[in-house]
Amino acid sequence: MSQIDGGRSFQDVKDGRSVNRRMVLLTDGHSDPVTAKTASCLLRFCPDEVVAVLDRNASVGNAEDLLGVGGAIPVVKSLDQVPQAHSLVIGIAPPGGKIPATWRPLVIQAIQRGMTIYSGLHDYLIHDPEFVDQATIHHADLVDVRLNRESEVASAQGLNESCLRLHTVGQDCGVGKMLVSVELSRSLQQAGLAAKFIATGQTGILVEGDGCPVDSVVSDFVSGAVEKMILQHQHNEVLVVEGQGSLAHPRYSAVTLGLLHGCSPQAMILCYEAGRKSFNGLSHIALPGLVKMRSICESMASLFQPSQVIAVAMNSRNLNSRDAESERERVRQELGLPVCDVVRHGPDDLVEAVIAFRQGFLKDPV
Amino acid sequence: MSQIDGGRSFQDVKDGRSVNRRMVLLTDGHSDPVTAKTASCLLRFCPDEVVAVLDRNASVGNAEDLLGVGGAIPVVKSLDQVPQAHSLVIGIAPPGGKIPATWRPLVIQAIQRGMTIYSGLHDYLIHDPEFVDQATIHHADLVDVRLNRESEVASAQGLNESCLRLHTVGQDCGVGKMLVSVELSRSLQQAGLAAKFIATGQTGILVEGDGCPVDSVVSDFVSGAVEKMILQHQHNEVLVVEGQGSLAHPRYSAVTLGLLHGCSPQAMILCYEAGRKSFNGLSHIALPGLVKMRSICESMASLFQPSQVIAVAMNSRNLNSRDAESERERVRQELGLPVCDVVRHGPDDLVEAVIAFRQGFLKDPV
Numbered sequence: 001m002s003q004i005d006g007g008r009s010f011q012d013v014k015d016g017r018s019v020n021r022r023m024v025l026l027t028d029g030h031s032d033p034v035t036a037k038t039a040s041c042l043l044r045f046c047p048d049e050v051v052a053v054l055d056r057n058a059s060v061g062n063a064e065d066l067l068g069v070g071g072a073i074p075v076v077k078s079l080d081q082v083p084q085a086h087s088l089v090i091g092i093a094p095p096g097g098k099i100p101a102t103w104r105p106l107v108i109q110a111i112q113r114g115m116t117i118y119s120g121l122h123d124y125l126i127h128d129p130e131f132v133d134q135a136t137i138h139h140a141d142l143v144d145v146r147l148n149r150e151s152e153v154a155s156a157q158g159l160n161e162s163c164l165r166l167h168t169v170g171q172d173c174g175v176g177k178m179l180v181s182v183e184l185s186r187s188l189q190q191a192g193l194a195a196k197f198i199a200t201g202q203t204g205i206l207v208e209g210d211g212c213p214v215d216s217v218v219s220d221f222v223s224g225a226v227e228k229m230i231l232q233h234q235h236n237e238v239l240v241v242e243g244q245g246s247l248a249h250p251r252y253s254a255v256t257l258g259l260l261h262g263c264s265p266q267a268m269i270l271c272y273e274a275g276r277k278s279f280n281g282l283s284h285i286a287l288p289g290l291v292k293m294r295s296i297c298e299s300m301a302s303l304f305q306p307s308q309v310i311a312v313a314m315n316s317r318n319l320n321s322r323d324a325e326s327e328r329e330r331v332r333q334e335l336g337l338p339v340c341d342v343v344r345h346g347p348d349d350l351v352e353a354v355i356a357f358r359q360g361f362l363k364d365p366v
Numbered sequence: 367m368s369q370i371d372g373g374r375s376f377q378d379v380k381d382g383r384s385v386n387r388r389m390v391l392l393t394d395g396h397s398d399p400v401t402a403k404t405a406s407c408l409l410r411f412c413p414d415e416v417v418a419v420l421d422r423n424a425s426v427g428n429a430e431d432l433l434g435v436g437g438a439i440p441v442v443k444s445l446d447q448v449p450q451a452h453s454l455v456i457g458i459a460p461p462g463g464k465i466p467a468t469w470r471p472l473v474i475q476a477i478q479r480g481m482t483i484y485s486g487l488h489d490y491l492i493h494d495p496e497f498v499d500q501a502t503i504h505h506a507d508l509v510d511v512r513l514n515r516e517s518e519v520a521s522a523q524g525l526n527e528s529c530l531r532l533h534t535v536g537q538d539c540g541v542g543k544m545l546v547s548v549e550l551s552r553s554l555q556q557a558g559l560a561a562k563f564i565a566t567g568q569t570g571i572l573v574e575g576d577g578c579p580v581d582s583v584v585s586d587f588v589s590g591a592v593e594k595m596i597l598q599h600q601h602n603e604v605l606v607v608e609g610q611g612s613l614a615h616p617r618y619s620a621v622t623l624g625l626l627h628g629c630s631p632q633a634m635i636l637c638y639e640a641g642r643k644s645f646n647g648l649s650h651i652a653l654p655g656l657v658k659m660r661s662i663c664e665s666m667a668s669l670f671q672p673s674q675v676i677a678v679a680m681n682s683r684n685l686n687s688r689d690a691e692s693e694r695e696r697v698r699q700e701l702g703l704p705v706c707d708v709v710r711h712g713p714d715d716l717v718e719a720v721i722a723f724r725q726g727f728l729k730d731p732v
Contacts, residue, residue, distance in 0.1 A: 122517070122586070151488070156616035156648050219588050220488070220581040222620040247623070248669050250522035254588040254624025261619050282522050288669060296669075299662060303614050303654060 021116070022086035024079065025053045028103060030092045031066050033317075034174070038120060038203045039091030043070030045182050045207045051085045052076045054106065079109055087116040089206065097122035107131065111140040120145040120202025122216065145202040146216040150225035154262055156304075160234040164358050167265035168243040168313070169297045171272040171287050173252060174280045176315040176342075177243040178204045180271055180350070183342040185240040187351045195238040198229050200259060204242045215244055215255045222255065226262025238358065241265065247296050248288050249279055260300060265307055267357050269350060270294055270335075273315040274327045290335060311353040312339040387482070388452035390445065391419045394469060396458045397432050399683075400540070404486060404569045405457030409436035411548050411573045417451045418442045420472065445475055453482040455572065463488035474500055482507040486568025488582065511568040512582040516591035520628055522670075526600040530724050533631035534609040534679070535663045537638040537653050539618060540646045542681040542708075543609040544570045546637055546716070549708040551606040553717045561604040564595050566625060570608045580610055580628075581621045588621065592628025604720065607631065613662050614654050615645055626666060631673055633723050635716060636660055636701075639681040640693045656701060677719040678705040 023046075025039040031053070033040045043050055043063050053063050053075045063070025076082055088110040090099060099107065099121065110117060111134040119125050125142040126132060135142050159165075166184070168177040181197055181204070188195035197204070199211025212225045226241070233239055241263040245252030272290060279285050288296075294309045301307035312331055316324040324344060331339045340349040389412075391405040397419070399406045409416055409429050419429050419441045429436025442448055454476040456465060465473065465487065476483060477500045485491050491508040492498060501508050525531075532550070534543040547563055547570070554561035563570070565577025578591045592607070599605055607629040611618030638656060645651050654662075660675045667673035678697055682690040690710060697705045706715040 153617040153647075156651055215586040216584055218582055219585045219621045219624060220618060222585050223617055247666070250627050250630075250670070251519045251589055252586060253627050254620045255585045257613070257623040258585060258620025261616050264616075281519075285522055285670060296665060299665065300613070303662075304616070304651060 020086075021049050022051050022084060023049050023089050023118075024051055024076075024082055024085045024087070024110075025089050025091040026103065026106060027053055027067070027091040028055045028106065029057060029100070030094070031055045031058060033067050033069075035092050035094065036067060037093050037174075038089065038206065040067050040069055041179060041182075041203045041207055042089065042091070043067060043073065044179070047071065047073060052082045053091070054079065054088075079106065079113065085115065087118060090117070090119040090121060093120065093202070099123070104130075108134055111135050111142075112138050114138050114140050116141040116143060118143050118145060118206060120206065120213070122146060145205050146213040148213055148217055148225070150212065150217040150221045152221060152224040152228065154223035154227040156227075158231055159264065162362065163234040163236060164238045164267065164354075164361060165230065165234075165241060165263055165265045166238060166267050166269065166354060167241045167260065167263055167301075168269045168271050169256075169260070169293075169309070170243055170246050170270070171248070171290065171293050172276060172280050173245045173249060175271050175273040175276070176313065177271045178207075180269060180313040180342050180347070181240045181242040182207060183347045184269070184350050184354070185238075187347045188238055188240070188354060191351055191355065193238050194236045195240060196233050196236045198233065198239050198241040198263070200226065200242045200244055211242075214259050215252070219254055219258065222258030223262035226259050227264075230263055238354070239263075243271070246279075246293070247300060248293065250282060250285060251279075257300060260297075264305065265301060266305065266361060267308060267310045267354070268297055268301060269311050269313050270297065270309045271313040271315065273317070274324070275318050290331065294335060309335075309337065310357045311350050312337050313350060314339055314341045316341045316344055386452075387415045388417050388450060389415050389455050389484075390417055390442075390448055390451045390453070390476075391455050391457040392469065392472060393419055393433070393457040394421045394472065395423060395466070396460070397421045397424060399433050399435075401460065402433060402458050403540075404455065404459055404572065406433050406435055407545060407548075407569045407573055408455065408457070409433060409439065410545070413437065413439060418448045419457070420445065420454075445472065445479065451481065453484060456483070456485040456487060459486065459568070465489070470496075473497065477501050477506040477508075478504050480504050480506050482509060484509050484511060484572060486511040486572065486579070488512060511571050512579040514579055514583055514591070516578065516583045516587045516594075518587060518590040518594065520589040520593040522593075524597055525630065528728065529600040529602060530604045530633065530720075530727060531596065531600075531607060531629055531631045532604060532633050532635065532720060533607045533626065533629055533667075534635045534637050535622075535626070535659075535675070536609055536612050536636070537614070537656065537659050538642060538646050539611045539615060541637050541639040541642070542679065543637045544573075546635060546679040546708050546713070547606045547608040548573060549713045550635070550716050550720070551604075553713045554604055554606070554720060557717055557721065559604050559721075560602045561606060562599050562602045564599065564605050564607040564629070566592065566608045566610055577608075580625050581618065585620055585624065588624030589628035592625050593630075596629055604724065605629075609637070612645075612659070613666060614659065616648060616651060623666060626663075630671065631667060632671065632727060633674060633676045633720070634663055634667060635677050635679050636663065636675045637679040637681065639683070640690070641684050656697065660701060675701075675703065676723045677716050678703050679716060680705055680707045682707045682710055
């Protein structure tokens with residue numbers, strides 16, 4: 001039995017949008033917005049499907065107070081408080097990729113209730129003998145969002161040149177590319193465009209209900225896996241392809257470049273976090289500046305067609321309002337591009353930049 | 367049982383250099399030097415370990431006549447002719463990654479003799495139920511050279527800055543980066559340097575006896591897998607790290623950039639094939655020029671330390687002598703660098719360039 005054939009990937013289940021998953025988000029003891037990124041984003045983008053957040057030690061009663069998002073969605077201390085829930089979501093993305101030991105009884109309890117367990121960790125649920133045994137007995141589904149069977153190389157042909165492929169690229173990982181991509185695609189839809197968010201990471205996949213976890217794809221097949229999604233969805237007017245990592249990231253640049261070449265964007269949104277000086281997880285390595293980042297992104301994206309950065313998405317979560325405005329103005333001047341923080345300012349500046357670019361692009365496709 | 371845990375990787379076997387593998391190279395019906403790249407390179411670099419080439423329809427009697435390399439090593443039509451052989455090597459690298467159907471009886475026969483089977487294909491021997499059953503019965507080893515357990519990210523620290531990390535980068539795949547890397551590392555050894563070839567593909571791994579098949583590593587872990595080899599071998603004076611693909615290749619650039627950042631070279635050798643106009647397997651996409659390739663390689667390699675292309679390795683297999691010389695001179699002028707074809711001219715120009723660079727580098731480490 002192979003690693004893949006033994007388990008269920010998200011692509012097997014595909015219930016992300018067709019049914020209400022009635023999710024409990026497990027963040028127990030790790031309830032800060034950065035560590036609990038998966039939970040925070042599901043609260044932001046799929047609040048109708050979230051029954052509760054589970055944290056046994058929380059001193060607050062609702063998600064907004066715990067994670068800064070989610071309004072009155074309750075924080076519970078036990079699964080017994082939410083008999084109506086259908087699924088349990090591992091709501092964190094720890095660097096080690098392992099489920100905390102103290103969480104195991106909670107996961108086992110959910111399995112014994114027959115709930116579906118969603119996990120985006122590199123360590124698969126289906127490789128855990130106890131989880132598998134219990135799931136078999138109690139007819140529970142274990143869904144490893146990162147599991148994939150991608151095994152095809154890219155063809156570099158067949159693109160619909162009237163479909164605008166937008167890509168969120170970044171100075172680093174963990175700067176908000178996924179959040180920007182979802183906000184932007186939803187706002188483009190509200191503006192009347194047929195726009196689709198192309199999810200490339202576990203949280204985006206849980207939000208959108210489809211996608212491909214590119215960082216878990218074998219390196220030979222990353223571009224092919226992304227191209228497959230583009231070919232499948234290019235009947236839309238705009239695709240917003242979620243970026244991963246950074247072309248400059250010493251750990252993850254393989255993922256980033258395979259993704260960039262697989263989606264072959266005509267336009268990019270450059271994402272960064274204000275005040276961050278060094279790479280996520282590598283405090284000894286300074287981030288390249290935004291001008292340099294724009295240059296390498298455009299250079300690597302433009303090998304076979306023109307591609308340009310058309311706007312900047314700033315993440316200013318660590319700044320006060322006044323500092324955020326002066327940072328915004330500084331970057332506007334430095335890059336000569338629209339700049340906004342989609343959480344603080346909303347995505348209007350990005351939407352305008354995309355619509356303006358698309359008008360020029362339709363007159364004169366690249 | 368997981369995909370990985372069920373099989374033996376090359377790293378488990380590690381007999382590449384400690385015993386004579388007494389190899390039969392299987393190229394049956396695919397005996398041209400490009401398709402049978404694995405066989406050709408083993409003939410070139412490990413002739414003492416090759417007992418025979420197996421091609422049932424060959425009309426010639428020795429490897430030199432069949433594949434242009436290997437001298438008097440015989441071509442046989444049956445395993446029965448080589449009772450002294452210990453292993454059978456799948457000697458080709460087909461794009462589909464599958465063993466030709468007509469080869470199955472030969473592989474089964476070898477397994478039944480208890481021979482070790484080496485395969486570098488993406489389709490693993492250990493996923494073939496018939497091969498596995500027969501191997502169990504006959505105590506034969508199935509060794510999938512591409513199998514790996516890499517699951518660690520890069521740390522981007524701990525490099526020995528007095529070790530020169532050379533990297534062969536390319537305009538395309540299949541231009542000779544592996545061959546150049548082995549020739550160069552052996553010549554540097556002959557020049558008295560402690561040099562080590564770092565193999566990153568299946569053929570190189572079979573030649574060197576260790577290495578990592580980076581194109582089969584999960585994309586998040588490519589740089590980490592390469593960095594691990596660097597840290598392990600950086601007590602040498604020079605490491606020659608085999609490149610893969612091309613930073614511009616629409617299919618494989620993920621592999622290439624992860625490898626580049628994982629080995630963090632101070633100097634690079636740019637490899638290309640004279641006369642090639644489009645990417646391997648993608649005839650509709652023109653190759654970027656050599657000046658452009660040098661520029662993007664240096665740009666992506668130099669994000670955190672200076673890194674430069676110091677010489678060009680030309681593959682002139684499709685040119686006659688006169689055209690090869692004029693091409694060599696043209697590229698010398700265009701790039702202002704030493705240029706040679708290691709097969710046609712020997713690697714002396716590359717060795718000189720490396721030694722000169724190393725002298726400057728030791729005076730003033732980057």
